[in-house]
Amino acid sequence: MHAKIPWERLEGLLGTDEGLSEAEAGLRRARHGRNDIVEAAPPTWWMLARDTLRDPMLWFLLGTAALFTWLGDRVEAVILLVAVVPLVGMDAYLHRRTQASTQGLASRLASSARVLRDGVWRTLPAGELVPGDLVELAAGEAIPADALVEAGDGMQVDESMLSGESLPVPKRPYRRGPEGAAPAHWVAAGTRLLAGTARLRIACTGAETLYGEIVRLAVQGTQARTPLQQAITRLVGTLLVVALAICVLLAGIRLAQGHGLVDALLSAVTLAVAALPEEFPVVFTFFLGAGVYRLARRQALVRRAVAVENIGRISCICSDKTGTMTEGRLALVHRQPATGGDGEALARLAGRACRADSGDPLDAAILALGGPQGADAPLRVHPFTEARRRETLVWADGPDAAVAVTKGAPETVLALCAMPDAERAEWRARVAGHADAGHKVIAVASRALPSFEAGAGEPDAGFAFAGLLVFADPLRPGVREAARACAEAGIRVLMVTGDHPGTARAIAREAGLGSGDPRVATMADLGPGDEALAEVDVVARAVPAQKLELVQRLQRQGEIVAVTGDGVNDAPALQAADIGIAMGGSGSQSSREVAAIVLLDDNFRTIVGAIAEGRQLFRNLQSSFAYLLMVHLPLVLSAAIVPLAGQPLLYLPIHIVWLELLIHPTALLVFQDPPPEGRMAPAGHGRRASFFGRREWAVILLAGLAVTVAVLLAYGSGVASGDEVRARTLALATLVLASTAITAILSRLASRTARVIALGSLASLVFLVQEPALAGWLHLQPLALRDWAIVSAGALASASPALLFAAHARRGGRLHPAAAPSRRLR
Template identity: 75%
Template sequence: MHARIPDERLAGLLGTGNGLSTADAEVRRARHGRNDIVEAPPPTLWRLLRDTLRDPMLWFLLGTAALFAWLGDRVEAIILLVALVPLLGMDAYLHRRTQASTRGLAGRLATSAQVLRDGRWRPLPAGELVPGDLVEVHAGEAVPADGLVQAVDHVQLDEAMLSGESLPVSKRPWSVDADPADPAHWVAAGTRLLTGQLRIRIAYTGGETLYGGIVRLAVQGTHARTPLQQAIARLVRTLLIAALAICALLAAIRLSQGHGLVDALLSAVTLAVAALPEEFPVVFTFFLGAGVYRLARRQALVRRAVAVENIGRVTCICSDKTGTMTEGRLALAHSDPALGTSDAALLGLAALACRADSGDPLDAAILALAPAGADGLAQRRRVFPFTEARRRETAIWQQPGAPALAVTKGAPETVLGLCAMPEAMRAQWRERVHAHADAGHKVIAFAARELASPSAPDVEPDAGFVFRGLLAFADPLRAGVREAVRACRDAGIRVLMVTGDHPGTARAIAAEAGLGDGRPVVATMAALADADDALDGVDVVARAVPAQKLELVQRLQRHGEIVAVTGDGVNDAPALQAADVGIAMGGSGSQSSRELAAIVLLDDNFRTIVGAIAEGRQLFRNLQSSFAYLLMVHLPLVLTAAIVPMAGGPLLYLPIHIVWLELLIHPTALLAFQDPPPSGRMAPVDRDRRATFFGRRAWTAIVATGLAMTAAVLLAYAAGADDAERARTLALATLVLAGTTVAATLSALRSRAARVIAFAAPASLLLLVQVPALAAWVHLRPLDLHGWALATIAGVASGLVAVLFTAGARRAGRRAHVAPRPSG
């Protein structure tokens, strides 16, 4: 809540029943603005186009498609334009959903309020409230702005959407000697009154409210391009510059060799078609789409496709407690009846102390558990409702042919004080209360007494009660959470529970979930130093408010963590927006959390996150293998296509050969490396958020393989140099067989698609080379046994150098699983 009272706004008003005049309200509105807590900019076509066309990757695809169209290769141009459609559509969709998410944030706000203006109470639109207004809120209504409590009557407030606290909270009127920062005296916009009546003096409106701050942080957040996107963009840019330079150099050399302008242009165009790296963004988009589909099968709905990449890089999960690790409801944890009272009798008596129309979740939970017919033929004659001062509620029941019965429930200390019992017994019950409270339970005590008069008394009985027992309630842990936490720890992923709850409650839930190996270290944000390393070893952060959750995410990111945040409330919105991956609960989550999150769990199951991370990590491995294949194959293709003509020979590859090779390369890159995650473990991931797509060893393996394949193709070409068509055929056969070997090595032929492609490529080679009519059509010549042996040995031997890449990946995997990062 707010740390100070704005005296300049409330001077002369605090502690009084005075309202504002219309003239005074107008002056204050001019100074502080309207109470517009959520201000959504109107969606415009220009803003949508500006946001959509901001990604350089889209411009590259568009420019490359135009280049292919200009070169006359309409098939390639159409493929690139088709690949543009989902990328453009995704940006437009996200822009629209950002507008919808802002509207969703307004869903819990009051639209009107009862305000004391000009000496009389009247309804006004909530947007017209100003600091200093006296407002009355009734049960079931939302609080319209932030303010100080002036008067209360049996108040219980739902603050779950702001604080994360699952249980209703009570409030106390503010007095001059009270602590201004005590949240018991403050109410905030976005909360809802469950029971009673409340009068508040408005102190903050609009963007100055806590809810307004959440909205501002949420809508101002940006989603930076992911490291993988940046790495791919750098790779594509480098390859594009190199390709254009080689093409220009080749054209100049052919002209200088006297081959003429047409030959020079044809050489450059053919090399450009082979060298331009259009496959990389297409493969990236395709793999993300496949990842979205596979995560959906795991009950994880991906709202931003790039989150499939980011979730695979996650090293730390900041999980909300209420509704994420727990079920977000009150459940009976322990029934502790007094001697001579059974569990069923205690529940029946507890039901008599509850009201179905109270709006109190605790009453609803008790009534749902009570035996049928607990009230028998008795009739409720009177209720003395709960107040903060009395800390109990008493119901008077008339029993047929028997004395009236008074049943009371409330804080254990209060109820025990109404009962006559030995001090030793009272001390034992207090110990039981403390034990339940230390376990994170909400403890309610019950007592009853018969009344001498059959009629309901005018004064609440305050003595002579017989203690009947305790009921302890808890927000139960979700099924599978403990196993999911263990799986994260085994994979080197830190799990940090963040909650607005009391440290004791948070510690009990964390221990049950297995955080800190059952002995969690709990800290509050207030107790943590500003240094980022103060979070080392902490398993639970309690008493965290929304802005602190955002600060926590940013501190973890500065410390090198790739952070995923799970949540289901409005209070989680800024952290969900700032995290590398925001994960919302689809069933219990608020609309705002679902709109702002990158991933929504359809089954609200924490353990689904583990499967999603495994899929994301495997996606990264699959994409690495696909890109490695593309680089290993394109390097010899481009080099040999340039070297032979530069050396004065004829064009090694004609346009038809490039088309054929691309028809082999594209489906291989897209389909041969779609492996599922290995059962029972996760693929390794580089923890360095600044890491490039390939490490030094991987680049060494890629370059070594590409150069080995280049040498093999050139040697095969030289072996048939006395006949241009035979030399071309040997070179093409060697390149195709080397590329097939690379694909088989990187994919390990684990999938059916990889095995089909490994058969189809050599089959197409055999068909185009050995069928004379087809060979003549594509300017090749059938090979004899000696030629096939030469191409096979050269191709397979050079392609097997790719084993260096897979061996490096296996070593990285062993390191990741032998020494996972401690969970903290």
């Protein structure tokens, strides 16, 4: 599970029952730090105060309250000061939401651990653990740090938090050298021992743990400024200049119309706050943080926040085969014994041609089939070489006899065996069929020897053919479904492998690439032009250095390219790709450092899941921004048009506060849909995809103008009756109802949060308007049933253009931001 085990920290400790002394632990703590996997956050009250003080709405409330106090209108001043309470309350709630993911992760960690120090077992806070500590766990206890299993019995570990695996994972004690460490020997912080007992040797603590890296990236990923964030900042700056100019113009016109200085100042300030687009950067930052966390839950660690912007725009994935689309191990798929033999005997015989200490994964796979070969050592070993292409072991077979067992390339072994030519040709045809299917085939044979020949050279004839063992690197579960999802979403998958074209074609066919009939080529076949590359599903016989050329050629064709890599030689391609994806389990340190995303499980399915999450994230962000534009446009236009026409102020400061208290939580919390199961949101391709297309902008403007007309008509009907307060109430009610209708249309009220906020908006409208005391404080008045009918009809009719936007988005309209990566992800 861990990418790299720091063996030097465990030197002299593995395989012993020794713990550390307090002095040694202190030295190691000074070198590696405390085991604080989730660092203590600054005081919540201070962070809340800091964020609240940055909110311009707070200063608007305090400033206008001071203005009304100076004018002697203390009731209005008190109302504005009271409005600070829900504002701070909302900030506190949203602040809590941004901290919830980290705190949720922290709740899964161990608070204490039983550790051996100075030869005595004692219970210490988990933060005191250091690399090298020996820890004991009982069933039900959380694992306090990343560690190797030294001893244990019946161990079953819940790894669902890190791997997503719902079933318990068995673990076993570590018994071999560094080259033999396996995930079954490793446990990680954030997981839990469900059954059995375990004794662990701590290897990584604090931020170095896999769990610590998830937490750190989930928090830090929200801090880096991205191209879209910078563009939003420039947009906000531009709008602020425009708003300031309009406010100055409005103040001048109000003075010219004969209104007093206070009216002119209040008109300008109110319009400025209504026009202030502070929600856009707030919403984007909030969604970006949610994206980092949600991708981490999908086993994709985001090392650069800009990846969250671009991952949903990926149009081509250059994926490794081994370990990414396949499991990266050899598994037996066929046993074909010779006539008169059986598969079990064939596997046991092949095990006698293997060495447990060879380090060859093929030997390990065969020995796992045949079981242990006993305590006796072979009489003679003739190891595999490229020249001989076989390995032969000679074993004693009674007091006066021996047996030589050989395994290797079928053509080599068949040449050693005595058999009719027709039979040999038949076996060679079988071998060719398996090779065409992408399988690795070995042949097994044996020969009885008299004891005096056992110490002689390697026998080279007279063997009895035993049969074939056929191995393959199995396709990972879910890869075929993930490749189908890519095809349906318009994402091209290009498998890049160093394997033989036949092997590559077999795996690609099994994965469903090329609709089951993949087109395979080598780099030599492709030639220098880019045209041939467009027709290829698999590039075989590729070396890592050629990945960079592939990425550049695909980008010249306009593709947004994600590339996977795990070696040092992959670093240039990872840097050049729009999204570089490193393997967290098998990847090198250099590949992880240059990649934008690190996969915890090295699984192709995880890449596709991350793309689906990214696409849905920006579908959500687009809906949120569309809502803000559709609601803010009529708010600003009506706030400016009414006073410019010489009428009294339409919105007073307290009304702006009320509207913002409805708009903020709607934009932040309503549009947070997860990606739909089984399919991926479509996306527009091209390196210059824009956030909104012309059609979307047209619909947004149409909706905003329609709501503006409805608000002004409602206000006009009130003015015609000679009642200024009724006119203001009708206009505000129309705007709030239209905002709620737009929320319902864009969100489809699919989530509980959307339903609660929509109902809350309606409840606040009815309560604040129909309750006479509250309405009087807000300079409003209760409405008659006829008035509500007029307001409802106008609001629903004006919000209807939002239906066009929602329908277009669901049909796969342009959903992604103008990150136009001239500056690519590294």
